[in-house]
Amino acid sequence: MYTQALNVPESGTAVDAGDADKAARFQAIVDREDKVEPNDWMPESYRRTLVRQISQHAHSEIIGMQPEGNWITRAPSLKRKAALLAKVQDEAGHGLYLYAAAETLGVSREELYEQLLSGKAKYSSIFNYPTLTWADIGAIGWLVDGAAIMNQIPLCRCSYGPYARAMIRICKEESFHQRQGYEIMATLCGGSVKQREMAQDALNRWWWPSLMMFGPSDKDSLHSSDTMRWKIKRFSNDDLRQRFVDATVPQGRHLGLTFPDPELRFDEQAGHWQFGEIDWAEFKRVLSGDGPCNRQRMQVRRELEADGAWVREAALVYARKQTERNSAAKIAAE
Amino acid sequence: MSETPMPLWEVFIRNRSGLPHKHCGSVHAPDATMALQAARDVYTRRGESVSIWVTPSSAIVASDPSDKEEMFEPTGSKIYRHPTFYKVPDDVGHM
Numbered sequence: 001m002y003t004q005a006l007n008v009p010e011s012g013t014a015v016d017a018g019d020a021d022k023a024a025r026f027q028a029i030v031d032r033e034d035k036v037e038p039n040d041w042m043p044e045s046y047r048r049t050l051v052r053q054i055s056q057h058a059h060s061e062i063i064g065m066q067p068e069g070n071w072i073t074r075a076p077s078l079k080r081k082a083a084l085l086a087k088v089q090d091e092a093g094h095g096l097y098l099y100a101a102a103e104t105l106g107v108s109r110e111e112l113y114e115q116l117l118s119g120k121a122k123y124s125s126i127f128n129y130p131t132l133t134w135a136d137i138g139a140i141g142w143l144v145d146g147a148a149i150m151n152q153i154p155l156c157r158c159s160y161g162p163y164a165r166a167m168i169r170i171c172k173e174e175s176f177h178q179r180q181g182y183e184i185m186a187t188l189c190g191g192s193v194k195q196r197e198m199a200q201d202a203l204n205r206w207w208w209p210s211l212m213m214f215g216p217s218d219k220d221s222l223h224s225s226d227t228m229r230w231k232i233k234r235f236s237n238d239d240l241r242q243r244f245v246d247a248t249v250p251q252g253r254h255l256g257l258t259f260p261d262p263e264l265r266f267d268e269q270a271g272h273w274q275f276g277e278i279d280w281a282e283f284k285r286v287l288s289g290d291g292p293c294n295r296q297r298m299q300v301r302r303e304l305e306a307d308g309a310w311v312r313e314a315a316l317v318y319a320r321k322q323t324e325r326n327s328a329a330k331i332a333a334e
Numbered sequence: 335m336s337e338t339p340m341p342l343w344e345v346f347i348r349n350r351s352g353l354p355h356k357h358c359g360s361v362h363a364p365d366a367t368m369a370l371q372a373a374r375d376v377y378t379r380r381g382e383s384v385s386i387w388v389t390p391s392s393a394i395v396a397s398d399p400s401d402k403e404e405m406f407e408p409t410g411s412k413i414y415r416h417p418t419f420y421k422v423p424d425d426v427g428h429m
Binding site: 039040041086089090096101103108109110165166173313315318319322323 | 359361379400
């Protein structure tokens with residue numbers, strides 16, 4: 001998902017030192033579905049996992065503004081432009097809710113930005129694919145946001161209070177995203193031959209990367225058992241991926257689209273759509289920085305950060321001067 | 335990045351008149367005016383609010399979670415603080 005890199009091994013994993021008592025009490029809180037709040041005692045590895053997960057999620061929202069932002073000025077109508085603008089603003093908002101949630105674990109916003117800009121932190125591989133046509137905006141809303149919702153709804157029940165609360169807000173807003181995307185696809189599919197081809201082409205290019213959003217297959221997935229025990233994660237990657245396929249295939253067929261997977265077929269007995277093997281080599285390549293747009297995404301982010309530096313500096317200096325002036329005026333008046 | 339850290343503010347919003355302000359998250363901003371502006375943009379994009387409070391996070395004094403028991407447990411045993419502790423004769427009716 002937006003945090004799929006969590007399943008990639010971390011270097012230098014430390015083991016929690018002692019305090020079995022506190023750990024047992026902590027696990028009891030989690031087991032009875034109570035929430036863990038910022039200043040409560042928590043195992044260091046729980047804290048570390050959450051910081052990584054929440055910040056990767058936040059970075060994904062922020063980088064995710066780029067592929068869609070690419071089409072704001074070229075949206076085909078004022079209505080589509082207003083909706084896309086609102087959607088991209090939501091992604092910014094989601095990033096900010098999540099950064100705020102991560103900060104409650106004792107990491108600063110500056111550190112989090114630094115981890116993203118230096119390339120130390122990961123973000124979802126999906127945002128390293130280009131948006132070549134308007135239909136891609138439809139495919140992103142329908143598939144990418146659809147996949148995100150599938151993963152995020154269980155996160156609303158995550159054991160860490162601030163993360164769960166942020167996810168509740170995010171989920172409320174995501175459903176608009178998915179619907180606007182599907183509507184774009186439906187409109188194209190009801191249009192000219194060329195428009196239908198455009199929709200089909202977008203599905204062809206976004207389908208497999210969307211399935212990769214759920215992360216590695218369960219048999220190759222690390223970190224899973226801890227995050228399940230801590231109730232950060234509720235369902236496995238493969239479970240969520242299957243749910244997404246089951247929900248999405250009928251939606252695509254309704255539009256008259258075909259999925260780019262010759263092995264896709266409905267298994268009557270299991271009641272699930274069976275699908276072909278994901279190209280894991282591509283998944284690893286894109287995640288490790290070698291996808292079609294990784295360099296561009298990072299370059300844009302770094303430039304934006306650098307270009308805004310003087311604004312942040314000026315605002316801080318202004319705030320300091322105002323405070324000084326106000327206190328000088330107060331002293332003079334006394 | 336060796337920039338000066340941007341101050342942190344806690345955000346409280348009132349969903350509608352008649353309800354109390356409720357904590358909803360935090361924002362970074364250089365001063366109170368910009369904190370309010372940022373809080374509006376981040377937390378009220380869908381008419382969730384009729385009023386916003388922001389306060390420097392450093393100004394909040396909080397109880398220590400490790401003192402939870404001594405802090406709040408004593409009220410647990412004071413059942414005489416609840417109306418159900420008292421008997422009212424049936425023929426008196428509702429009180």
